[in-house]
Amino acid sequence: xxxxxxxxxxxxxxxxxxxxxxxxxxxxxxxxxxxxxxxxxxxxxxxxxxxxxxxxxxxxxxxxxxxxxxxxxxxxxxxxxxxxxxxxxxxxxxxxxxxxxxxxxxxxxxxxxxxxxxxxxxxxxxxxxxxxxxxxxxxxxxxxxxxxxxxxxxxxxxxxxxxxxxxxxxxxxxxxxxxxxxxxxxxxxxxxxxxxxxxxxxxxxxxxxxxxxxxxxxxxxxxxxxxxxxxxxxxxxxxxxxxxxxxxxxxxxxxxxxxxxxxxxxxxxxxxxxxxxxxxxxxxxxxxxxxxxxxxxxxxxxxxxxxxxxxxxxxxxxxxxxxxxxxxxxxxxxxxxxxxxxxxxxxxxxxxxxxxxxxxxxxxxxxxxxxxxxxxxxxxxxxxxxxxxxxxxxxxxxxxxxxxxxxxxxxxxxxxxxxxxxxxxxxxxxxxxxxxxxxxxxxxxxxxxxxxxxxxxxxxxxxxxxxxxx
Amino acid sequence: xxxxxxxxxxxxxxxxxxxxxxxxxxxxxxxxxxxxxxxxxxxxxxxxxxxxxxxxxxxxxxxxxxxxxxxxxxxxxxxxxxxxxxxxxxxxxxxxxxxxxxxxxxxxxxxxxxxxxxxxxxxxxxxxxxxxxxxxxxxxxxxxxxxxxxxxxxxxxxxxxxxxxxxxxxxxxxxxxxxxxxxxxxxxxxxxxxxxxxxxxxxxxxxxxxxxxxxxxxxxxxxxxxxxxxxxxxxxxxxxxxxxxxxxxxxxxxxxxxxxxxxxxxxxxxxxxxxxxxxxxxxxxxxxxxxxxxxxxxxxxxxxxxxxxxxxxxxxxxxxxxxxxxxxxxxxxxxxxxxxxxxxxxxxxxxxxxxxxxxxxxxxxxxxxxxxxxxxxxxxxxxxxxxxxxxxxxxxxxxxxxxxxxxxxxxxxxxxxxxxxxxxxxxxxxxxxxxxxxxxxxxxxxxxxxxxxxxxxxxxxxxxxxxxxxxxxxxxxxxxxxxxxxxxxxxxxxxxxx
Numbered sequence: 001x002x003x004x005x006x007x008x009x010x011x012x013x014x015x016x017x018x019x020x021x022x023x024x025x026x027x028x029x030x031x032x033x034x035x036x037x038x039x040x041x042x043x044x045x046x047x048x049x050x051x052x053x054x055x056x057x058x059x060x061x062x063x064x065x066x067x068x069x070x071x072x073x074x075x076x077x078x079x080x081x082x083x084x085x086x087x088x089x090x091x092x093x094x095x096x097x098x099x100x101x102x103x104x105x106x107x108x109x110x111x112x113x114x115x116x117x118x119x120x121x122x123x124x125x126x127x128x129x130x131x132x133x134x135x136x137x138x139x140x141x142x143x144x145x146x147x148x149x150x151x152x153x154x155x156x157x158x159x160x161x162x163x164x165x166x167x168x169x170x171x172x173x174x175x176x177x178x179x180x181x182x183x184x185x186x187x188x189x190x191x192x193x194x195x196x197x198x199x200x201x202x203x204x205x206x207x208x209x210x211x212x213x214x215x216x217x218x219x220x221x222x223x224x225x226x227x228x229x230x231x232x233x234x235x236x237x238x239x240x241x242x243x244x245x246x247x248x249x250x251x252x253x254x255x256x257x258x259x260x261x262x263x264x265x266x267x268x269x270x271x272x273x274x275x276x277x278x279x280x281x282x283x284x285x286x287x288x289x290x291x292x293x294x295x296x297x298x299x300x301x302x303x304x305x306x307x308x309x310x311x312x313x314x315x316x317x318x319x320x321x322x323x324x325x326x327x328x329x330x331x332x333x334x335x336x337x338x339x340x341x342x343x344x345x346x347x348x349x350x351x352x353x354x355x356x357x358x359x360x361x362x363x364x365x366x367x368x369x370x371x372x373x374x375x376x377x378x379x380x381x382x383x384x385x386x387x388x389x390x391x392x393x394x395x396x397x398x399x400x401x402x403x404x405x406x407x408x409x410x411x412x413x414x415x416x417x418x419x420x421x422x423x424x425x426x427x428x429x430x431x432x433x434x435x436x437x438x439x440x441x442x443x444x445x446x447x448x449x450x451x452x453x454x455x456x457x458x459x460x461x462x463x464x465x466x467x468x469x470x
Numbered sequence: 471x472x473x474x475x476x477x478x479x480x481x482x483x484x485x486x487x488x489x490x491x492x493x494x495x496x497x498x499x500x501x502x503x504x505x506x507x508x509x510x511x512x513x514x515x516x517x518x519x520x521x522x523x524x525x526x527x528x529x530x531x532x533x534x535x536x537x538x539x540x541x542x543x544x545x546x547x548x549x550x551x552x553x554x555x556x557x558x559x560x561x562x563x564x565x566x567x568x569x570x571x572x573x574x575x576x577x578x579x580x581x582x583x584x585x586x587x588x589x590x591x592x593x594x595x596x597x598x599x600x601x602x603x604x605x606x607x608x609x610x611x612x613x614x615x616x617x618x619x620x621x622x623x624x625x626x627x628x629x630x631x632x633x634x635x636x637x638x639x640x641x642x643x644x645x646x647x648x649x650x651x652x653x654x655x656x657x658x659x660x661x662x663x664x665x666x667x668x669x670x671x672x673x674x675x676x677x678x679x680x681x682x683x684x685x686x687x688x689x690x691x692x693x694x695x696x697x698x699x700x701x702x703x704x705x706x707x708x709x710x711x712x713x714x715x716x717x718x719x720x721x722x723x724x725x726x727x728x729x730x731x732x733x734x735x736x737x738x739x740x741x742x743x744x745x746x747x748x749x750x751x752x753x754x755x756x757x758x759x760x761x762x763x764x765x766x767x768x769x770x771x772x773x774x775x776x777x778x779x780x781x782x783x784x785x786x787x788x789x790x791x792x793x794x795x796x797x798x799x800x801x802x803x804x805x806x807x808x809x810x811x812x813x814x815x816x817x818x819x820x821x822x823x824x825x826x827x828x829x830x831x832x833x834x835x836x837x838x839x840x841x842x843x844x845x846x847x848x849x850x851x852x853x854x855x856x857x858x859x860x861x862x863x864x865x866x867x868x869x870x871x872x873x874x875x876x877x878x879x880x881x882x883x884x885x886x887x888x889x890x891x892x893x894x895x896x897x898x899x900x901x902x903x904x905x906x907x908x909x910x911x912x913x914x915x916x917x918x919x920x921x922x923x924x925x926x927x928x929x930x931x932x933x934x935x936x937x938x939x940x941x942x943x944x945x946x947x948x949x950x951x952x953x954x955x956x957x958x959x960x961x962x963x964x965x966x967x968x
Contacts, residue, residue, distance in 0.1 A: 173805070178813055191827065302945050305942035312932075404814020404817045426823065427910070442813045
């Protein structure tokens with residue numbers, strides 16, 4: 001039984017991909033070896049059964065039957081009535097041509113149908129291939145050349161795995177394209193890296209040597225390939241200045257930025273979601289207005305200014321928190337986390353409020369009320385459960401904005417994270433280091449968005465049923 | 471029963487909501503002023519700020535009285551009594567101390583049924599008055615610019631005509647009567663004088679013109695409906711007021727401010743405390759921070775507007791094309807934009823600036839490119855909604871080409887959300903500009919841009935904190951105004967309400 005299901009799965013996957021304009025070609029290309037073997041079977045079967053000859057014979061028989069005469073009369077009268085209605089002259093030749101054409105078409109269909117009734121069908125490649133996919137022996141024997149094809153077909157037979165696979169492929173494409181774009185921007189820079197780093201006094205030979213050392217004398221495509229390879233294999237060589245290995249600097253700094261970002265995210269969620277819920281539950285109350293006013297201020301505060309004011313108040317005036325970050329001191333993380341989390345918290349609070357408010361007016365909320373649930377139950381079990389999808393989306397999107405904006409906060413609090421690394425390297429400008437920093441942050445954001453997407457595709461009943469419907 | 475209904479009416483009434491908001495805000499302002507009037511390090515009171523605190527406290531008190539009267543009026547008779555009106559008239563001059571919240575509330579209260587034209591007129595007046603008030607600080611400087619007398623004279627003259635316009639429109643009511651000719655001249659005058667940057671003048675002129683020129687009634691109604699909804703949102707109007715003031719200041723400052731105070735070094739007056747000569751103090755080169763902030767407004771507004779307009783046009787066009795033509799074009803455009811979307815705006819800007827150097831033009835380009843995908847997505851979503859509607863089908867049946875349908879029918883009808891998005895993102899563009907300048911990646915350091923002023927201020931945080939506080943407040947106020955206006959526009963343009 002499981003075997004049967006699996007073989008049917010391959011056929012389902014094949015049918016699914018065949019209707020897709022691009023996938024059809026991908027599958028054809030990937031499965032080239034399997035198709036080659038299958039076409040041998042196809043030719044053999046075709047030779048064994050000369051369908052065209054049988055069909056011709058059948059047609060000839062039909063031409064002499066009573067059906068032919070009957071059809072002729074029918075079509076002639078149809079043609080004449082039509083010409084009469086449109087007040088057009090009758091033309092013998094044209095009538096013959098139209099009638100014969102219609103008879104031929106009709107007879108062909110009848111003949112095919114009669115053959116099909118006797119279970120004689122034309123040998124079509126699609127049918128042969130699908131029946132081969134059903135046979136376990138064929139699949140097993142072509143397993144090695146067809147591994148790629150079979151795994152693709154298995155992925156595509158299920159809407160879930162298809163969605164996940166496509167989403168992962170999309171992320172991969174985005175990552176590669178991000179590398180290409182950022183590299184290209186840095187490549188077409190009008191400034192000469194060698195002149196910048198070595199200074200104006202450097203001789204032509206020194207500059208050439210510098211270019212050779214960093215591969216800057218290579219053509220664009222070679223450099224691009226090196227960059228993609230380097231980023232994907234986590235080996236980017238040395239930076240232009242300071243003779244540091246870029247990857248070591250990044251692995252040292254990335255955890256700092258990530259700790260900061262994740263703590264800010266947690267802080268923002270803890271603050272914002274209750275505020276949003278309270279505001280939505282008590283719409284147009286004093287608390288609602290105040291919270292939303294504060295949230296809008298939170299959106300409007302530039303983080304570097306907020307950081308400066310915090311340092312002024314809590315470090316200089318009151319002296320309760322350290323103004324600069326040190327990894328051992330958890331207290332020094334408090335201000336950066338609040339500063340970085342403010343904008344995020346404001347966005348989440350606003351989204352939570354509007355999302356809960358929107359859900360409150362849905363039909364199922366009225367149904368729940370009609371069922372006699374208490375308003376508290378309705379709010380908890382029906383309202384909140386349905387309101388969180390847009391909230392998660394906003395969190396995923398804002399997390400990216402936050403990682404990008406972290407560089408400003410890091411500079412204000414003197415945190416040696418990835419953001420401040422990029423900013424520092426920007427002044428040189430140290431091209432490989434900037435490339436690596438920007439691309440790795442973009443990759444982190446893409447991966448987070450991927451996880452968020454998959455997470456709620458799997459958990460959101462609406463999206464789930466939509467996929468099943470397909 | 472009636473009492474219950476009146477209570478409901480009270481909670482729904484716009485004047486009551488506005489008044490409550492104005493009361494809360496002027497109370498908050500009074501408290502903030504009180505706190506800042508006490509100098510903690512020297513254990514003494516700042517007399518100037520203390521005086522302002524007393525004035526604000528007074529307005530808050532009057533506002534409280536108005537609210538009590540208003541509450542009573544609505545609950546008992548449902549009509550305003552004479553004493554409430556009298557208090558509102560007393561509240562009008564609070565605009566002179568800069569309390570726009572109570573002043574605009576009083577203006578809206580003294581007219582029984584405020585028309586939108588009347589609303590424009592008093593906002594117009596408040597803008598001109600505040601611009602003159604802020605400009606007047608130049609009088610305390612050792613000298614003023616050559617064109618100061620002429621410019622301030624023109625502004626004062628306009629202020630007087632503003633008063634005439636208010637009275638004219640307050641008397642006129644809803645219909646223009648037989649004075650169409652006269653109003654045509656008024657429209658012409660308002661358009662010409664809106665060159666001072668007072669947007670309300672332009673809006674009022676358009677509004678009057680719509681009535682004078684016997685336009686299609688539907689256009690007039692749409693216009694009135696939209697503004698009635700927007701003016702109902704007090705915060706949105708205050709936001710628009712502040713944006714207009716900043717715009718007007720950045721235009722009139724050409725004639726009224728001395729640019730050398732903002733840019734030339736003056737080693738005789740380095741790092742002085744705030745005073746009447748230097749309301750926000752001076753920086754480490756002796757430059758007047760007040761003048762610098764006024765000049766910075768110009769740059770912030772220009773950069774903010776450009777970094778919104780450029781991606782709005784490019785992104786909007788790409789989104790419209792991909793939404794309208796679909797399939798292959800759609801896939802190609804949107805996948806490329808997805809890639810741009812994956813790179814955070816600030817980081818993309820840093821990469822572009824690293825490659826092409828840091829100056830204002832590159833900053834504008836860098837921020838614009840990063841913002842394209844959001845606009846494209848917004849436009850595409852709207853076009854997808856619009857493209858299956860009947861009027862598009864009708865245009866197709868009439869044989870219009872795809873491009874004509876797209877530009878004449880689809881885009882205009884899908885444009886409202888783009889305006890809302892643009893208003894909301896000008897704020898973040900202003901923040902991004904000043905953030906990058908603060909990092910040293912944006913506007914050239916010698917230009918008085920708000921981020922640059924803050925960067926200097928951050929070096930003197932311990933000794934002269936006001937150097938960092940005031941430019942920051944300017945940024946927040948401008949961004950907050952755009953956000954308030956954006957929120958108001960979103961509600962006013964919400965298609966569900968039509």
